[in-house]
Amino acid sequence: MSLFLIALFLAAAVFAAPLAKRLGIGSVLGYLFAGILIGPSVLGQVESFYEVEKVVHIAEFGVVMLLFIIGLELKPIRLWRMRTAVFGFGGSQMLLTTAIIFGIGLALGQPVKTALFIGAALALSSTAFAIQVLDEKGELTSRHGRLGFANLLFQDFAAIPLIAFVPLFALDASVEGAMDLKAAALALGGIVAVVVVGKFVLHRLYPLIAATGLAEAMTASALLTVVAVSLAMNAVGLSAALGAFIAGALLADSDYRHELQANIAPFQGLLLGLFFTAIGMSLNLRLIQTEPLTIVALTVGLLAVKSIVIYGLARWQGLEHARARRLAIVISQGGEFAFVLFNAASGTGVIGRDLSELLAVVVTLSMIATPLLLMLDDYLQKIAPKDEDDVFDMLPDEQGHVVIAGFGRVGQIIARILKAKGIKFMALDASPKQVDLVKRFGNESFYGDASRLDILRAAQMDKAIGLVLTISDVEGSLKAVRMANKHFPNVPIIARARNRQHAHRLMDLGVSIIHRETFLSSLELAREALRISGIPESEARRAIETFRQYDRQRLYDDYKHSTDQQKLQARALQAQQELEKLLAQDADVLDVDEDDAT
Numbered sequence: 001m002s003l004f005l006i007a008l009f010l011a012a013a014v015f016a017a018p019l020a021k022r023l024g025i026g027s028v029l030g031y032l033f034a035g036i037l038i039g040p041s042v043l044g045q046v047e048s049f050y051e052v053e054k055v056v057h058i059a060e061f062g063v064v065m066l067l068f069i070i071g072l073e074l075k076p077i078r079l080w081r082m083r084t085a086v087f088g089f090g091g092s093q094m095l096l097t098t099a100i101i102f103g104i105g106l107a108l109g110q111p112v113k114t115a116l117f118i119g120a121a122l123a124l125s126s127t128a129f130a131i132q133v134l135d136e137k138g139e140l141t142s143r144h145g146r147l148g149f150a151n152l153l154f155q156d157f158a159a160i161p162l163i164a165f166v167p168l169f170a171l172d173a174s175v176e177g178a179m180d181l182k183a184a185a186l187a188l189g190g191i192v193a194v195v196v197v198g199k200f201v202l203h204r205l206y207p208l209i210a211a212t213g214l215a216e217a218m219t220a221s222a223l224l225t226v227v228a229v230s231l232a233m234n235a236v237g238l239s240a241a242l243g244a245f246i247a248g249a250l251l252a253d254s255d256y257r258h259e260l261q262a263n264i265a266p267f268q269g270l271l272l273g274l275f276f277t278a279i280g281m282s283l284n285l286r287l288i289q290t291e292p293l294t295i296v297a298l299t300v301g302l303l304a305v306k307s308i309v310i311y312g313l314a315r316w317q318g319l320e321h322a323r324a325r326r327l328a329i330v331i332s333q334g335g336e337f338a339f340v341l342f343n344a345a346s347g348t349g350v351i352g353r354d355l356s357e358l359l360a361v362v363v364t365l366s367m368i369a370t371p372l373l374l375m376l377d378d379y380l381q382k383i384a385p386k387d388e389d390d391v392f393d394m395l396p397d398e399q400g401h402v403v404i405a406g407f408g409r410v411g412q413i414i415a416r417i418l419k420a421k422g423i424k425f426m427a428l429d430a431s432p433k434q435v436d437l438v439k440r441f442g443n444e445s446f447y448g449d450a451s452r453l454d455i456l457r458a459a460q461m462d463k464a465i466g467l468v469l470t471i472s473d474v475e476g477s478l479k480a481v482r483m484a485n486k487h488f489p490n491v492p493i494i495a496r497a498r499n500r501q502h503a504h505r506l507m508d509l510g511v512s513i514i515h516r517e518t519f520l521s522s523l524e525l526a527r528e529a530l531r532i533s534g535i536p537e538s539e540a541r542r543a544i545e546t547f548r549q550y551d552r553q554r555l556y557d558d559y560k561h562s563t564d565q566q567k568l569q570a571r572a573l574q575a576q577q578e579l580e581k582l583l584a585q586d587a588d589v590l591d592v593d594e595d596d597a598t
Contacts, residue, residue: 003121005055008038027372028132031273032364035280037148055278061230062271063128063336064244065264067156068226069247070131071171072261082150089147090154091315096309104301117169117350118359119446121342122302124335127152128272129367133330144319151310151331156241159337169350175227184524185418190236194229194243198250206256212418212431218256219263220241226249226264240570255435257449258428262454275336276367282339284357295358299365303373307334324383327375334363401426403464405450406471407434410496410517414468426459430476451479453487461488469495472517474502481509504559510525523548 012034020030025205098119130152131310139145155430202225211223233243251257288295307328314324339360346356367373401424404411411427418425427445429435448455462468467484471477473591477495484493494513498502503514530540 009274009277012038012277017150017273026174026506027234027273028129028276029368030279031276032368035277036101036283037280038277039058046466055281056276059271059275060340061226061240062268062273062334064230064240064273065226066128066131067241068229068244068248069261069264069268070127070153071245071250072252072257084155085147085150085317088152088440090151092313093151093309094120094123094155095449097306098306100309101302104305112170114351116414117341117345119346120158121338121365122334122359123306124155124159124162124337124341125306125331126154126304126333126335126367127156128275128336129333129370130331132272132373137374139326144314144322144323144330147317147319148327148331154307154425155335155337157247159241159335159341162337163342167343169348186236189425190232190243191246194232194246194455195250198247200249202247202404206254206260206447207432210256215446218259221265222260222263225260234538241360255432255445258446258448258455258458261458262448262452263452265458277334279339279364279367282360285359287358287361291358294360298358298362299369301330302334302362302366303369326377328375329373331367331368338363349583356405396514400424400463400465402468403456403459403461404429404468405448406446406469406477406496407445408470408472409466411470416472427457427463449476451483453474456483456488461491461493464488464491467491467493467494469511471496472498473504474498477502478505478509481506481511500555503555507556508561519551 005077016034017027017030021027060213098116101119101122102115106112106119110118129149134145134148157236197259206218206221209217225247228249229243230240233240249258254260281422310331311328315321316325319327342351342356342359346353351359355370402418402425404415404425407415407427407429411429415425415427428448428450430446430447430449433444434449446459450456450459450469461484467488468523469477469480471480481493481495484491492513493511495506495515497506497514497516499516503516506514526547527540527544530543531537
């Protein structure tokens with residue numbers, strides 16, 4: 001790949017995608033249009049479709065990374081809970097769509113095996129495309145978004161044997177390459193190897209790398225995990241995407257999940273953008289010119305068949321009309337695995353080269369049509385009366401969680417109380433030793449620096465009900481506040497301060513709920529000291545409460561002069577005299593009260 005071509009792809013990421021998103025058509029469509037523009041059919045900056053195929057092959061790694069991140073988000077226990085939606089809804093959609101397209105293929109004169117293969121390939125939707133669109137529109141955690149994800153997950157599983165068994169669809173049964181028992185055993189062995197490595201090796205490897213404190217080493221280890229799994233899966237004839245998903249799912253319980261996700265996400269985003277740009281480049285516009293009616297009819301037919309099937313199944317699953325329609329639009333397009341399947345099929349004689357290119361154009365146009373149909377659906381939702389179900393439909397899986405930044409002594413106490421009251425929390429700590437230590441005592445926290453935006457996003461700060469900042473390092477806590485204020489201004493912050501100066505610096509950043517770490521414990525110690533000195537319990541308590549209120553007010557009054565040391569010193573002497581008078585007055589009042597009582 002030339003430096004000029006790399007510059008073109010980066011230009012698409014910098015200009016085309018943001019412009020398309022600003023126009024309301026979504027970044028995916030921006031990438032597709034940019035690819036069409038620079039591809040062989042228009043400006044010809046990429047001169048041949050052979051060169052485009054090479055780019056697509058590289059860009060498919062973005063899909064692999066996407067599935068790795070999806071795996072990180074999906075703990076095995078959650079996957080088990082989703083089994084009904086994955087296999088019930090997803091399996092039904094796959095079977096029904098395949099059957100209908102198979103029947104249409106037979107009616108159009110295609111051989112049985114060819115029609116069956118085309119039906120199965122076109123039944124697949126685009127995981128990368130649909131997830132990206134749902135995420136951009138904030139619908140991934142809605143009910144229809146979760147149902148769509150379950151469907152896409154089943155399709156990703158189904159794509160693996162389809163790719164492996166492509167030669168079995170060949171009209172000539174003697175075609176070499178059909179998977180035999182030996183190859184099947186090898187494939188199963190590859191999956192087992194990924195599971196073993198993910199379960200027993202990676203969980204021990206990442207703490208060692210994190211202990212070095214090198215951010216680039218953690219990034220490299222995350223990328224190496226995905227690349228190594230991809231190589232292993234390719235070596236046994238399976239899809240790298242499946243291996244990446246399995247590896248991600250095995251690391252979903254890891255303390256380093258958020259760090260891995262944050263390190264992978266930028267590369268995954270760029271490569272996904274490259275993938276969609278390459279898809280746009282691969283669009284053979286000459287075919288559209290020579291067979292426009294055929295292509296339009298096939299594209300509309302594909303979208304119609306899949307939309308009807310998905311809509312019907314979504315209603316069967318209990319989705320109301322608007323959400324079922326939304327889901328049908330989101331996953332009605334053809335998928336990226338179709339390109340892989342058609343390419344493999346044309347090489348083994350399952351379908352001809354011309355038919356393969358025609359179907360690839362249909363899949364691409366179905367992708368382009370999806371954001372446009374969603375824009376139409378957005379308009380319909382605006383003018384349609386709101387359903388009561390919509391309010392509940394958009395709620396995420398959790399009603400909100402507290403992010404605890406810093407999981408030392410203070411953070412752990414807060415977490416224990418929240419847990420006892422049934423309030424969900426997500427704890428982050430930048431020390432791998434601390435993460436490992438608290439885990440031994442039954443507390444769960446994740447390795448991650450809360451002053452990094454990608455870590456806060458991975459911790460879903462946008463959905464949090466609050467950020468409790470207990471980081472002991474002053475500069476680290478201030479950096480975290482700045483990052484949270486800038487990107488998540490609506491999330492309230494409760495902060496721990498080491499001392500008065502730290503509290504004043506937090507006030508500079510707009511934090512209003514601040515507690516000094518030693519203040520309350522010092523008051524309790526002072527109360528005990530008064531008690532053993534012979535001061536009555538009631539007088540001691542009153543003195544402590546007076547001091548607490550006075551000192552807290554003084555903390556905020558001193559803030560006005562926090563940059564003037566001489567002024568603060570003078571105020572400190574004055575404050576001590578005022579405090580002595582207050583305590584003396586309290587003692588006199590208490591004596592009077594006791595006399596009245598007698």
